[in-house]
Amino acid sequence: MSLAIFAAFIGLAVLGMPLAFALGAAALGVLMAGNIDLNMLPQRMMHSVNAFPLMAIPFFMIAGELMIRGGLAERLIELANAFVGRIAGGLAQVTILAGAGMAAVSGAAVADASALASVLTRQLARVYGIGFSAAVISAAALLGPIIPPSNAMIVYAYMAGSGVSVAALFMAGVVPGLILTAGMMLLTRWIAQKRNYPLAGEPVTLKRMARELVRSWSILLMPVVVIGGIVAGAFTATEGGAIAVVYALLIGLFVTRRLKLSDIPACLLHAAIITAVVGALIAFASAVTFLLTIDLLPIKLTRLMRDITSDPLMFNLLVALILFVVGMFLESNAAYIMLVPLFHPLAVSYGLDPLHFSFLFVFNLVLGSLTPPVGIILFVVCGVARVSMGEIMRHLWPYIAFGYALLFALMLFPPLVTALPRALGY
Numbered sequence: 292m293s294l295a296i297f298a299a300f301i302g303l304a305v306l307g308m309p310l311a312f313a314l315g316a317a318a319l320g321v322l323m324a325g326n327i328d329l330n331m332l333p334q335r336m337m338h339s340v341n342a343f344p345l346m347a348i349p350f351f352m353i354a355g356e357l358m359i360r361g362g363l364a365e366r367l368i369e370l371a372n373a374f375v376g377r378i379a380g381g382l383a384q385v386t387i388l389a390g391a392g393m394a395a396v397s398g399a400a401v402a403d404a405s406a407l408a409s410v411l412t413r414q415l416a417r418v419y420g421i422g423f424s425a426a427v428i429s430a431a432a433l434l435g436p437i438i439p440p441s442n443a444m445i446v447y448a449y450m451a452g453s454g455v456s457v458a459a460l461f462m463a464g465v466v467p468g469l470i471l472t473a474g475m476m477l478l479t480r481w482i483a484q485k486r487n488y489p490l491a492g493e494p495v496t497l498k499r500m501a502r503e504l505v506r507s508w509s510i511l512l513m514p515v516v517v518i519g520g521i522v523a524g525a526f527t528a529t530e531g532g533a534i535a536v537v538y539a540l541l542i543g544l545f546v547t548r549r550l551k552l553s554d555i556p557a558c559l560l561h562a563a564i565i566t567a568v569v570g571a572l573i574a575f576a577s578a579v580t581f582l583l584t585i586d587l588l589p590i591k592l593t594r595l596m597r598d599i600t601s602d603p604l605m606f607n608l609l610v611a612l613i614l615f616v617v618g619m620f621l622e623s624n625a626a627y628i629m630l631v632p633l634f635h636p637l638a639v640s641y642g643l644d645p646l647h648f649s650f651l652f653v654f655n656l657v658l659g660s661l662t663p664p665v666g667i668i669l670f671v672v673c674g675v676a677r678v679s680m681g682e683i684m685r686h687l688w689p690y691i692a693f694g695y696a697l698l699f700a701l702m703l704f705p706p707l708v709t710a711l712p713r714a715l716g717y
Contacts, residue, residue, distance in 0.1 A: 292586040296321050296579055310625045311568065315575035321582055332578050339577030340570045343529055344449050344457065348442050349566040350532025354539045355397030356558035359406040361543020361550035366507050367392035368410060373503040374495065375476070380483025381490060382418055383427045384476045386411055390431025391472045394438035395514035396535065398445075399565075400660055404432035404668045408675035416676075419488055425676045426686035429661060430475055432668050433694065436657045438468035439518050440535075443653050445528060446569065446624060450631035454639065455649045457528040458521050459717035463650040463708045467701055474693055482689065509546050513538050522715060569624050576628035583633070593637055603641045607648070607702050610634055611655055615695075618659015622667060626656050646712060647705045651698065658694045661687065 299317035304310055315332075322329055358364060371388035375381055386407060393403045407428045415424030436443035439461035448457045482488075504511075516538065521531045543550025583589070600606060617626050631652070638648040660668045669680050701707050 292321055292325065293583050293588045293591075295324070296582060300579075310622055311571035311575050314572065314579050314625070314629075318575060318578040318582060322578075327582075331581070335578045335581050336574035340574050342449060344445060344527075345570070345573070347440075347445050347457070347527075347529040347532040348569055349562045350529065350536050351398040351440050351442055351445075352402065352562035352565050353558055354532065354535035355393070355399055355402040355406075356561055357536065357539035357543050357550060357555075358393070358396050359402065360554045360558060361539060362547040363396070363510050363539070363542060364389065364393060364406045364410055366510055366547060370503045370507045370511075373500045378480065378490070378495075380479040380488060382411075382415055383423070383479045383483065383488075386415065386427050387431045387434075387472060387475050387479065390428075390434045391438060391468070392510075394434040394436075394468070395440075395518070396539070397435060398440040398442045400432045400435035400657070400668050401565075401671055403435040404428065404671040405675060407431055408672050412676045419483075421676060421678050422682040423482075423686045425672050425678045425683045426690065427479065428676070429668050429672045429683060429687055430690040432672070433657060433661060433690075434468060434472060437464050437471060437654065439464050439514075440521075440528070440531070441653070442569075443623060443627065443657060444649075446573075446627045447631055447649055447653055449573075450627055451635045451645070451649060454635065454645045456717060458524075459646055459712045460649055460653070461518060461528070462522060462712040462715055462717060463646055464653075465711055466707055467650070467654065467697065470707070471694070471697060474697065475690060478689055478693055509542055513542070572624050572628050576625070579629065580632050589633055589636060592633055593640060596637060603643050604702070606638070606641050607643070607651065610638075611651070611698065611702070614652065614655040614659065615662075618656050619662050619664065619666075621659075623656045623660055626659075627653075644705060644709060646717070647708050650708045651702055654694075654698055654701070658691065658698065661691050661694070 296317045299320055300313050303313035303316055308316065319332060322332060368385060368389045371385040371392065372382075375384045375388060378384065390403055390407060393406060397403055408425070411428060412424060415427065435441070441461065441464060444460040444464065445457055448455045448460055513535065517531045517535045520526050520534065521528055526534065540550070596606060596609070599609065614626070617630070634652065635645070635648070639645055660666055663669060663680055663684065669683060672678070672683065673680055
């Protein structure tokens, strides 16, 4: 049964059917072939998406859209430029810092990639050329699902059940997110010096830094309020998403004054489309997961992995290798929904820290969004910046290599991921 499901899904996906419908068609075909009651399909689908935690996804998507249309992205770029503009690769480093700032609000790589590419492509291309510019924007967008809040972490925590909390996963991403940001900035500086890129930003002065901090304090306060409230237990991640929407709305209307009431329907529509895609994936995948459980695939997979190795580190490496391949060919949300129910219990059986394994899983698939042929960040940046994927990859590979080096470092030193959440009581 499991083999038939995977064969049908891969075949339909290769033929171009959307992943959600490929999952549903595979599940329906196996149900019909196995003479299983078809009423199970709508029941499982409805039950899987009727969940309060999943409401956080559209809320954070709306907050990100309001932030972009309200001019918050430009404010963050100006703030970053005040601090690092006039150094080697300064404008490229501004892009990475702006990506980190947007990641602390939106939680989605696609939204960040679209915003950064729309605002910065021309400025970057005048200094660095279109290839390197698009690569830096792609790398900066990678921070979206790593620095909290993160839609990817919400989906993982939901699929993993009660074993991992959203707030704990959010806090697990703070230190690695900061390391990733700092590392990419240093890498950018080294590349800029090696290629003799000209200085492009304005001179860094205390007066200008203070002025931009004053102009941007309300924006910088947003992640403090939202993430701080979630961590402190004042509200859930879903409620935090709703608060982020109201906050972004107020900032866009009354502080930056760039947001118009006529922009709100478009923001809601875009968030609804993304949410519908994720919801459809979860709904159809729940039926597939049910059938795989009937076929005892989790037990069979556990036996297979145990036969291969009993070492937790080797298990982590094997999962990383599997996810590297999966990330190249499968959209990340589909991968979470299909693979988390299989690998998360298996990791617990190996004695691995569920929080540590969860973050490594998310980080691995996030890196997959930068690897062709199915790299969603690459598709977005290619479309907005009008550059070929091959041209981006020629400049992007050092950032991808650094990302995987950090992944293995986090694998070997779990406290980099778990120390902050544990200190906060998770």
